Amino acid sequence: MEITTVAVIGSGIMGHGISQVVATAGVQVFLNDINDDVLAKARRQIEASLDKGIQKGKLTEAQKGEILKRITCTADLQAAVKEADLVIEAAPENLELKTAIFKKLEAFCRPDTIFASNTSQYSITEIAAAVKDPTRVIGMHWFNPPVAMKLIEIIRGLETSAATLETIREFSARVGKETVVCKDSQGFISTRVLVAMRLECYRLLEEGIATAEDIDKTLRLAFGHPMGQFELADFSGLDIEIPACESLTKVFGDRFRAPQALVHRVKAGKLGRKSGEGWYKYES
Numbered sequence: 001m002e003i004t005t006v007a008v009i010g011s012g013i014m015g016h017g018i019s020q021v022v023a024t025a026g027v028q029v030f031l032n033d034i035n036d037d038v039l040a041k042a043r044r045q046i047e048a049s050l051d052k053g054i055q056k057g058k059l060t061e062a063q064k065g066e067i068l069k070r071i072t073c074t075a076d077l078q079a080a081v082k083e084a085d086l087v088i089e090a091a092p093e094n095l096e097l098k099t100a101i102f103k104k105l106e107a108f109c110r111p112d113t114i115f116a117s118n119t120s121q122y123s124i125t126e127i128a129a130a131v132k133d134p135t136r137v138i139g140m141h142w143f144n145p146p147v148a149m150k151l152i153e154i155i156r157g158l159e160t161s162a163a164t165l166e167t168i169r170e171f172s173a174r175v176g177k178e179t180v181v182c183k184d185s186q187g188f189i190s191t192r193v194l195v196a197m198r199l200e201c202y203r204l205l206e207e208g209i210a211t212a213e214d215i216d217k218t219l220r221l222a223f224g225h226p227m228g229q230f231e232l233a234d235f236s237g238l239d240i241e242i243p244a245c246e247s248l249t250k251v252f253g254d255r256f257r258a259p260q261a262l263v264h265r266v267k268a269g270k271l272g273r274k275s276g277e278g279w280y281k282y283e284s
C-alpha cells in the first residue's frame with residue numbers, strides 16, 4: 001500500500017516531531033491531541049523547528065509554508081484518522097490509554113489502515129490484541145528528536161503481517177530514516193540496552209562514586225556518546241522511565257528496578273527539561 005495520508009495521535013515531544021518529518025517528505029498529516037491549546041503549542045514548535053532549518057540553509061520560506069500546509073491539527077480523533085493510510089500513535093506511555101485509542105481507531109478507520117505505536121516498551125502483541133485484526137498493528141519506535149534521529153526501530157508483533165512490515169519499512173525509508181526490525185520482546189533492542197546503561201549511571205550516583213556531571217562527561221568523552229545519561233534523561237522526561245523500569249523488571253527481574261533517586265525526583269515533579277528541573281536545573 002502507498003501511504004499518502006498519515007494521522008499522528010498525540011502532539012507532544014514525539015508526535016509533533018514525527019508530524020514534521022512526515023510532512024517534510026511530502027505526505028499529508030493529521031495531527032491529533034486532546035485539545036486545541038496543546039495542538040497550537042505543537043504547531044508553534046514545528047514552526048520554530050522549521051525556522052531553524054531555514055537559518056541553517058536546509059529549506060526555504062516557501063518550503064516551510066508547503067510543509068505547514070500539509071499538517072492539519074484537529075482535536076477530533078475521527079476527523080484525524082478517517083482518511084489515514086497509517087496512524088502513528090504517540091500518546092503518553094500508558095497501556096490502558098493506548099489500547100483504548102486503538103479500539104477507537106478500529107471504529108473510525110478503514111479496514112486496511114495500518115496502526116503503528118511509538119511505545120518505547122509496551123508489547124505490540126498486547127496492544128494489537130485490543131483490535132479485531134492484529135495483522136495490521138506494528139511498533140514504529142522513533143527516537144527523540146524525531147527530526148534529527150536517523151533510526152526507526154520496527155517491532156513485529158506476534159501477528160503482524162509481512163505486508164504490514166514491508167509497508168512500514170518502505171515508508172520509513174521514504175521519510176528518510178534507517179530501520180532495524182526486532183521481534184516483540186520487552187524493551188525491544190533500544191529500550192532494554194538504554195535502561196540497563198542508565199540505571200548503572202544512577203547507581204554510580206547513588207553510591208556516591210561520582211557526580212552526575214562526571215558520569216555524563218565520561219560517557220561523552222570516553223565513549224563518544226553525544227550526551228550523558230543524566231542529560232539525555234532530562235531531555236526525554238524522567239516520568240517515562242518509571243513505567244519502562246517496571247515493565248522490564250516484571251520480565252527480567254531486579255536488575256531493572258527503578259532506583260529511589262529516580263522515583264523521588266519524579267514524585268517531586270522534577271521531570272527534566274519540560275518541568276525546568278530533573279537531574280540538572282534549567283533556566284525557564
Ligand SMILES: NC(=O)c1ccc[n+]([C@@H]2O[C@H](COP(=O)([O-])OP(=O)(O)OC[C@H]3O[C@@H](n4cnc5c(N)ncnc54)[C@H](O)[C@@H]3O)[C@@H](O)[C@H]2O)c1
Binds near residue numbers: 012097240
Ligand atoms: N520522549 C521520548 O524521548 C520518547 C522517545 C521514543 C518514544 N517515546 C514514546 O512516545 C510516546 C509519546 O511520548 P512523548 O514523550 O511524546 O509524550 P508527551 O507527554 O510529550 O506527549 C503525549 C501527548 O499525547 C497527548 N494525549 C494524551 N492523551 C491523548 C489522547 N487520548 N488522544 C490524543 N492525544 C493524547 C498529550 O496531551 C500530549 O500532548 C510514548 O509512548 C513514549 O514512550 C518517547
